[in-house]
Ligand SMILES: NC(=O)C1=CN([C@@H]2O[C@H](COP(=O)(O)OP(=O)(O)OC[C@H]3O[C@@H](n4cnc5c(N)ncnc54)[C@H](OP(=O)(O)O)[C@@H]3O)[C@@H](O)[C@H]2O)C=CC1
């Protein structure tokens with residue numbers, strides 16, 4: 001166990017702020033900090049918080065995807081002065097490539113990070129993911145979208161053991177997979193809370209509102225992933241994520257509804273044994289494991305309380321009301337640029353839903369239509385992914401303009 005320098009991309013979000021919490025708590029056996037943060041980045045939607053993080057973590061570099069470097073600098077200056085840190089002046093990078101620059105910040109120098117946590121939301125995280133994989137750092141990946149849209153490109157860029165999942169289900173699978181060899185694995189079972197609309201029929205989903213979709217039953221997360229949990233698109237993305245991370249064929253990956261979100265996923269082995277990872281729903285556990293991988297971080301989160309009565313239930317997915325998982329599997333089977341189209345269409349439709357332009361059912365219906373119209377590129381390259389995404393976003397918005 002040794003001290004690790006980390007970089008956090010998306011530091012102001014749900015995962016980013018919980019990661020900073022983990023960093024503040026974790027110590028080495030001698031009581032010294034286990035982690036320190038050398039650089040952070042965010043979208044620029046919350047400059048106050050970013051400046052406060054930069055000063056309290058004493059980072060060496062900060063990135064924002066907007067062009068507000070001047071505002072950020074003055075916010076950092078005034079917070080640093082108030083904290084008695086005159087002269088504190090981290091490097092600031094601004095503009096659309098800032099997180100990509102931060103992802104590789106200090107690489108190859110003594111200041112370089114041992115772990116990069118990508119906690120950006122959306123497929124905009126692809127370039128930072130590839131940049132982090134171009135260094136010798138471990139990539140602790142919360143930004144599932146970059147793996148799904150980049151597919152083989154991301155896998156090829158990763159050296160063995162470099163890509164470590166932070167997503168709760170995939171962290172659970174990675175832990176359960178420690179119990180057996182690859183040829184002993186029969187199935188991966190990815191659990192789903194079922195979201196706020198679990199149990200509803202398709203007809204009963206027609207009038208649900210954005211506010212209702214943002215009321216997740218078990219997790220407190222950013223708006224995109226919360227909405228994706230409501231449509232089950234999140235589970236579709238996670239089935240593809242599991243397929244890519246663990247090289248298990250899609251037909252041997254199942255999603256099952258587990259409303260309590262305590263069993264985070266399971267591996268079924270060929271002898272009939274199932275290994276499950278269980279803990280109360282708290283992302284600090286998989287975040288800490290991602291930062292410390294392969295070592296656990298003691299005290300990262302509360303364990304289950306076995307002195308209290310508890311019930312865990314499991315039920316099959318309703319693929320009629322929630323066809324997003326089957327659709328994701330179809331996208332992954334077709335391969336190439338199809339998963340990128342699935343994700344891009346979803347990102348656009350979710351924005352339209354929250355803007356009140358379309359209904360809830362239009363989200364997955366539109367993904368299906370756009371995916372159906374897509375001709376996958378013959379070769380998966382960064383260029384073909386970006387082109388497919390651009391086409392999918394434009395086509396989605398064209399279709400959505402006729403709804404509402
Ligand atoms: N939240 C959770 O519990 C879980 C999340 N995940 C995954 O983790 C990722 C992050 O989710 P979550 O933390 O909930 O999301 P949030 O919306 O809470 O946070 C997103 C972060 O990304 C930053 N960001 C947005 N756009 C850009 C950009 N162009 N460049 C750089 N940074 C940007 C935001 O900055 P700002 O707002 O300051 O502009 C913010 O810091 C997603 O992929 C999600 O699916 C997976 C499992 C659980």
Ligand SMILES: CC(=O)[C@@H](O)[C@H](O)COP(=O)(O)O
Nearest residue numbers: 167168192193194195229234
């Ligand atoms: C915490 C986490 O990993 C989320 O991705 C979670 O999976 C969302 O819950 P759902 O199971 O409802 O999608």
Ligand SMILES: [Mn+2]
Nearest residue numbers: 167168169238
């Ligand atoms: Mn998850």
